[in-house]
Amino acid sequence: MKNNQKKNAAPLLTQFLIFSGILLVANILSIGISMVLPGFPVPTPLIGLILLFIALVSGLVKLEQVESLSTNLIGLIGLLFVPSGISLASSLTLFKQEGIKIVAVVIISTVILLLSVAYTSRLVAKISDKVHHKL
Amino acid sequence: MLSFLNTPFWGIFLTIIVYWIGQQLFKKYPIFIFQPLFIGMILGIFVLIGLSSLLQEPTTIVYQQYKVGGDFIFWFLSPATMAFAVPLYKRRDLVKRYWLRIFTSLFVGLTIALLLIFAISRLFGLSKIATIAMLPQAATTAIALPISSTIAGGGQLGATAASITAMAVIVNAVVIYALGSQLIKWFKLDNDPIGLGLSFGTAGHTIGSAKAIEVGEVEGAMASISMVVIGLIVDLIVPTFAKLMGLM
Numbered sequence: 001m002k003n004n005q006k007k008n009a010a011p012l013l014t015q016f017l018i019f020s021g022i023l024l025v026a027n028i029l030s031i032g033i034s035m036v037l038p039g040f041p042v043p044t045p046l047i048g049l050i051l052l053f054i055a056l057v058s059g060l061v062k063l064e065q066v067e068s069l070s071t072n073l074i075g076l077i078g079l080l081f082v083p084s085g086i087s088l089a090s091s092l093t094l095f096k097q098e099g100i101k102i103v104a105v106v107i108i109s110t111v112i113l114l115l116s117v118a119y120t121s122r123l124v125a126k127i128s129d130k131v132h133h134k135l
Numbered sequence: 136m137l138s139f140l141n142t143p144f145w146g147i148f149l150t151i152i153v154y155w156i157g158q159q160l161f162k163k164y165p166i167f168i169f170q171p172l173f174i175g176m177i178l179g180i181f182v183l184i185g186l187s188s189l190l191q192e193p194t195t196i197v198y199q200q201y202k203v204g205g206d207f208i209f210w211f212l213s214p215a216t217m218a219f220a221v222p223l224y225k226r227r228d229l230v231k232r233y234w235l236r237i238f239t240s241l242f243v244g245l246t247i248a249l250l251l252i253f254a255i256s257r258l259f260g261l262s263k264i265a266t267i268a269m270l271p272q273a274a275t276t277a278i279a280l281p282i283s284s285t286i287a288g289g290g291q292l293g294a295t296a297a298s299i300t301a302m303a304v305i306v307n308a309v310v311i312y313a314l315g316s317q318l319i320k321w322f323k324l325d326n327d328p329i330g331l332g333l334s335f336g337t338a339g340h341t342i343g344s345a346k347a348i349e350v351g352e353v354e355g356a357m358a359s360i361s362m363v364v365i366g367l368i369v370d371l372i373v374p375t376f377a378k379l380m381g382l383m
Contacts, residue, residue: 070218083205085176117244121330
């Protein structure tokens, strides 16, 4: 992490160009996939993430060309969620009918997700340890 | 003069001011309920409801006006989600070393969780649309919303499902923020740093990752890795699962 020769960040315009270019390609791919496999959405940001990762690993894009914009965007992520939270105002009738039930299910689901992933991971570690010991 | 409500300036300003108020409150009173996102969302909804009774217009109309500007901010979730490629790239050593364990844990863990979440939704008697909205909640918003909307069939139904999923993702984060430390103690999760990181990233998304970073560096890195990988896995298995359960 503590790299002495940390390179200067690329100009903002370059960073915007890389982001918007990758998102455009990702969007075209997303539309293409939805035409081949309707009903299986592959969201544009997910494809964009994979493309940017590949671009970084292959050296096509350098870390300093995307790092500062990425850090800033991730730092603002809470704000970016606000409109989707407020979108609940558009389905207030449904929420009035079963809102408490929905919130209860979400709270239980959170714990379910946490425990099923944590315990599966532990199990996977145990199994792979055993396999390694046998080898 | 009220036509300013139809311009993007209104929605953009409202989004920023409610979040800013949330942040100020949280700085003064760092209690989980004052989490800026949660406060911002509640305040925003209250403003819109207040406005609708003031103008004697239906909430849907007032929301549509807000959405003109809200969509501008919402759009930035796409590049922000994509930006997670950078922390992932920085910790590619961990990805390389543990990829099989990460992938199997998340794949099997999510499959088990989906079955349980589906069963609980049935048990509580949730409607079909709300049940659909519960399924993609392990993924972060920018990935979960389009999946939720497509499974529900797009259009108005899709928008309703997406808004419930959006709330679910926020509540996930609030629960992990509030109970994270206790859950670690109760279920002795700290014996396994990788599992702790993966589960916090899955259940609590960005806020879960922030919480995991407090526990340790490996935990934090694993949480941000899991947020990305779980998005991919949700995308792969949730639509299939919904079809199998006759929701699609």
